[in-house]
Amino acid sequence: MAQSERIKPLGRLLQRDFFEAPPERVARLLLGKILVQRTRGRKPIAGRIVEVEAYLGPHRQPADPAAHSYRGPTPRNQVLFGPAGHAYVYSIYGRYFCMNVTCEREGRAGCVLLRALEPVEGLDQMARNRGLDGCPTLLASAAADARRVGIGRELTSGPSRLCQALGITRSAHNGVDLLDPSSPLELRDDGTRAGRVLVTRRIGIRHAVELPLRFAIAGNGCVSGPKSMRRASVFSPSCSVR
DNA sequence: AGGCCGATCCTCT
């Protein structure tokens, strides 16, 4: 009974064909899904995906010069050219990691960057992983007030923050299959609908700045970025909120 | 609320 109660709220594993589609499509579909991190002998850590960005493979026309795959396969990005539904984890600025989900068939390097989660399970462990456990006030209110107070933003709002909260690293997680029940990282569907979706330009890039490839659950308090990037008017009217 | 800055190191040119 305790087992089924623990597993049920995290839903069922996603299927491969879910990811064998263009990244713009997979990005929207991933909103509301759950990322679960399992470590042997530890309780699972889980968060709901509330913000993502799509990066297009070099086979696309026009190309996406902001994508890591833009100049073709290299040792770092080879996972992107492999099969769909795997984790591409890379290090950035010497201190942090970011996690992507691979899309499309093998040979096509589209992917989706996870930019923010809403904490679902293991909030205390997230706080420890983020180094926030020195603050008793934050820890005490974390579980109950995650949505209202904003501890959720501190924990998992940002591509590197969410990796830190879930203990995701390149050495441990780059290339893992997200659809394998024995994998340390899983993507699951508990039936939650994303609702209205905010569409904007992508954050923090220098090339192809104008493309509307960032997707977030409209109004969700865990979405990252400055306030201007969390409102409905950031991009052209035709693609702001759907 | 928003802007600037430094940390810090791996990857590719």
Add this chain to the structure above:
DNA sequence: GAGGATCGGCCTA
């Protein structure tokens, strides 16, 4: 040898 899909602290207002 340059630069980056970031973050947190500090500043101004």
